[in-house]
Amino acid sequence: MLPDFSNTPKPAPIFKLAAAIIFENENFLAINKPAGLLSIPDRMQSEVSLKDMLINKYGSIFTVHRLDKDTSGIILFAKNETAHKFLSQAFEERRVEKFYQGIVHGSPAEKKGTIDAPISEHLVQKGLMVIHRNGKPSVTDYEVIEDYKSYSLLQFQLHTGRTHQIRVHCKNIGHPLACDELYGDGKPILLSSLKKKYKLSKHDEEERPMLNRLALHSYCLKFTDAEGNAFNLTAELPKDMRALLQQLKKNS
The missing domain is CATH 3.30.2350.10 (Pseudouridine synthase)
Known part of the structure; x- marks a missing residue:
């Protein structure tokens, strides 16, 4: 039970x-x-x-x-x-290949790259991670999949598994994940911020956010099991992230 x-x-x-x-x-x-x-x-x-x-x-x-x-x-x-x-x-x-997809603020100048920056826990704020030269080695590959200037969809491959690794590394390159309360502004994304002639529906008293949670998705795992069978398992982006990308495409 x-x-x-x-x-x-x-x-x-x-x-x-x-x-x-x-x-x-x-x-x-x-x-x-x-x-x-x-x-x-x-x-x-x-x-x-x-x-x-x-x-x-x-x-x-x-x-x-x-x-x-x-x-x-x-x-x-x-x-x-x-x-x-x-x-x-x-x-x-590290025999499992881990791929994530995330929506970040802005448009990275380098469309493909590797973030190699050690991560450690903040000395005072428990649960907050920071880039620090004495931290544990942390390596993330990234590639821009869709670029809408105000936001971009990135694919990440993790080569290490540090706490909040992608979130910390995105902040480090100046493009934090959307709606990230710890490493970004934490603000929800509203359609009115994307659509110039946005009008609130008659049935709604206030605008509902398009996205109001961390814009990060575990997309794919590649590995071989004990019997030698190879697996390449993927999970489609959820509706909220897909809907946001659709609106970014329409209004970019």
Whole structure:
């Protein structure tokens, strides 16, 4: 049974687990996690996590890696200890190719490049990461896929797995991720800011944001399992990010 979260102030998003399963076999499953859902329980057990849902369905499940709560996209969970050990080791030894897509502010001058900047935790602000010469080595490749001047869609490949790595590196090159409360301005994106002749609908008292969460999506994982089978698993961009890109295309 799922834990009792009756007192939780922020319920998990409406989510159909079966529809979100990208791939499943006897050893592991890949899920397209929505933004706003915890990957695993937090210390406070404040709300239902994806892992709670999986335990409720499968009885036993093993964490391989994590995604931030507001990051959407593909995440793996193991179904047994053997698969857990193998996949966790594959992530640790960087034998898993990890690709993300994100919408950033502005238009990077270099359309393709590598950000090689060490990351460490802020000395005073717990949970905030910074670029620091004494930090852990952190390497991110990026490529601009769509450029709308005010915003751009980038694809990232992570070569290391530091906390908030893409977010910190985007800030470092002067193009923070859209709606990033920690490393950007955190402001929601409104259609009125993109569309010159925007008019509020008669039915709405105030404008609803097009995007009001971190614009980052775990897009693709490439790896080989213990039996030597190669996997190339992808998760389509979610509706909110696709809708924003469509409006940027129309109004650029």
